[in-house]
Amino acid sequence: MNSELCSKISFYKNKLPDNGILVAVSKTKPVEMIRKAYDCGHRDFGENKVQELREKVPLLPGDIRWHMIGHLQSNKVKYIAPYIFLIHSVDNEKLLKEINKHALKHNREIQVLFQIKIAREETKYGLTEKAYHDLLKKYLNGEFPGVKLKGLMGMATFTSDQKQIASEFGYLKKLFDELKTKIPDVEYLSMGMTGDYEIALKNGANVIRIGSGIFGERKY
Numbered sequence: 001m002n003s004e005l006c007s008k009i010s011f012y013k014n015k016l017p018d019n020g021i022l023v024a025v026s027k028t029k030p031v032e033m034i035r036k037a038y039d040c041g042h043r044d045f046g047e048n049k050v051q052e053l054r055e056k057v058p059l060l061p062g063d064i065r066w067h068m069i070g071h072l073q074s075n076k077v078k079y080i081a082p083y084i085f086l087i088h089s090v091d092n093e094k095l096l097k098e099i100n101k102h103a104l105k106h107n108r109e110i111q112v113l114f115q116i117k118i119a120r121e122e123t124k125y126g127l128t129e130k131a132y133h134d135l136l137k138k139y140l141n142g143e144f145p146g147v148k149l150k151g152l153m154g155m156a157t158f159t160s161d162q163k164q165i166a167s168e169f170g171y172l173k174k175l176f177d178e179l180k181t182k183i184p185d186v187e188y189l190s191m192g193m194t195g196d197y198e199i200a201l202k203n204g205a206n207v208i209r210i211g212s213g214i215f216g217e218r219k220y
C-alpha cells in the first residue's frame, strides 16, 4: 500500500465535518499518482483544465467523482458535461447557460457552485456580489432547469495575513447561510486550499481543495 499518500488523505478527511468532501487536486500530477490515491479508497479528484481532464478521465476508473475547480470557458463545457460531478467555478451567465444546454442534451442534471470573488487581488475570478444576486435571481426563476445549484466557492487572497483570509471566508459563509435559507438543496461551501484550509474550516467550509498537501509541490 501507499501508506504515506493514504495517511495524508486521511489526515485531511478527518478534519472535515460530517458529509464534507475532500477534493484531492491532481492537476499536473500523473494518472499513476491518482490511481494510488484511488487505491487508498479516495474518490473525489479536482482538475483545473479541461484538456487535462480529457486526457486523464479515460485512463482512470469510472466511479471517480471529478470536480472542475478552475476557470472554465463556455466552449469547453461540452467535453466534460457527460460525466462531471461538480463544477465549482461558475462565474458568469454565459457559462451557466452553456452548462444548462449540455446538461439537457445529456439528459442529466449538472451540479454547480457559484464562484464568488472574495479576494482583493484583481487576478482571481468570481462573481461580484451584484452579479451573484442577478444570476441567482435567474436561477430561482427556473431559467436553468438542467443545473442544480449546490453551493458557493471562493478563493482567498494569497497573503500571510490570517485575519484578512478569515474575513474573506467569513463573508462567503454569510452569503452561503443566506443562500441555504432560499434553497434547501444547497449544501457545499468550497473554500480552503493547502495553505489556508484551517482558516476555511474554522469559517464553515465543508469542501476543501487540497493539492500540494496531498501530492507534493507542483512543477510546471
Ligand SMILES: *Cc1c(COP(=O)(O)O)cnc(C)c1O
Residues within 6 Å of the ligand: 025, 027, 048, 069, 070, 155, 192, 193, 194, 195, 209, 210, 211, 212, 213
Ligand atoms: C490548484 C488549486 C487548488 C489546490 O492548491 P494547493 O495549494 O496545491 O492545495 C485549489 N483550488 C483551486 C481552484 C486550484 O486551482
